[in-house]
Amino acid sequence: MTISPNPRVLDTPSLAERLRAGDRAALARAITLVESRKLEHQHQARELVQMLLPFTGAAMRVGITGVPGVGKSTTIDMLGSNLIASGHKVAVLAVDPSSARTGGSILGDKTRMARLSAERNAFIRPSPSSGTLGGVAAKTRETMLLCEAAGFDVVLVETVGVGQSETTVAEMTDFFLVLMLPGAGDELQGIKKGVLELADMIAVNKSEGENRARAVAAAGEYRAALHIMQQASPNWSPPVILVSGLDNLGLDDMWAKVVEHRKKFEATGELAQKRRDQQVKWMWTMLEELMFARLRSDAKVRALLPALERQVAEGALAPPLAVEKIAAALGF
Template structure:
């Protein structure tokens, strides 16, 4: 039996991972990201085995437009947290090329402060076209990191498309980084992002940019003021930070901690986690059904003709869907 087909010892892998073995954690993440059917079966067994040892970490999503300084801010914040005694995992979901499926995995090199830390783990993973720009296995990876003892898990999004909503659905606290210069920036803010933000942090507020950052913060506060908060226990604050100069980051983290304290006290924290678990189940079911649709030999044989006829206007999309559904028996 060659190495590739040798069965994976799930118990040993789980035990090593829980013992803090970084190589075991990396192997486990590679396993859950694999598309091989036997690896997927093993990954499901591993996650199930580790489930009782998950759920205690602070899960924080971070988003912002490209160039806002997400990686620098996470690098500095993560370093602060490690120095304060936390174990920090960063899951940086990178944009994948729509043509090649490649990934820009530069986050590990950009986080120069955090990378060398023994109590930090940074894992870039390609989004590979997944809806929302979020790697399909990010939720499982988050659980693996928690089982390995990381008590803070930060998920960095690409800041485009529907990635914000997707990450907000898997984290406890959703941080939106903004740039100074509210006059222009405010025009480009999607209302949906403001509705799911638990806090807005205006980055690059050091030096000459301070005055513009203060003005921007005022604009963001005004925009949030006219919106209905998602919870009566929390009004999203707007803070000024500098990831580069480590300004305001400890105060910003204090807001994350306070948010969790309030939500745990009210019962909203447990309620949100339960709702996220159910949503995760449905997402995985939809992915499984879609995967079956794409792999079914009858569908693959029929699809080109249906697509051609729909494109030519000879067949309505509705009837084409009926045809495909009949092949699948649904």
């Protein structure tokens, strides 16, 4: 059955059926639908996600972060290829930074994962962050569910690696991997404590050749830092390992740790509880976004905003009083 190009008459059950059957075009269309900001599309997207919800949840959801230049795309390219060779189907959700000025995005992750892009059992979806908190695309959660419904049993979410993206991705995945560069030393002082607190594992990348000695030293620094921090779970102490995404060194051991974590958390019930907490967090996040959208679209507020913004900018009106005026316009 051909899907109509007009989303107003989109046959949602047909799209869901094709997606479940492994139709990549249907998956791409579904993701485009959930990413759309048009109101008519959003209703169809919610209907589609609800329809596919029973077929989700079995995949291993792994968030991967690291500063720009740490080698995230190269490592994911190699890791994904290894996983496919061992029988997995891998989806990569790579979030690109959007320009705060123009909203434009490079969307170049797919070109940096040439090996994985050629695999039949891989699906790479670069998405612009569109200015959302921490650089994580607003619809990443829905996209993850769509990929799971399409049969992908490993979902890797690559973050921009700046801002609050680490926290946001940790709140939607089962395992959070932080890639670091060799040569910690003084650089350790610049690492945000919050990132280490979120990490389920630290992998020192680019640990090949002449970098080996620096990587070993860096790993020692990170282990010491983790040792004095309170762990999120009494059943897991985040390991620190050495890897090279370029040379495919240590990646099998890295994935073995992910699998070990999964088995432990399934056995203790922590994974199920974490997933439940994430669902509730998702609900509140969506509610906040909806409320803010309604606030900005309210006719009374839109009439007030230009004058209020000008007065606040000029220092003639304190921001708390401006907020009170907006709230009064909304009837609060």
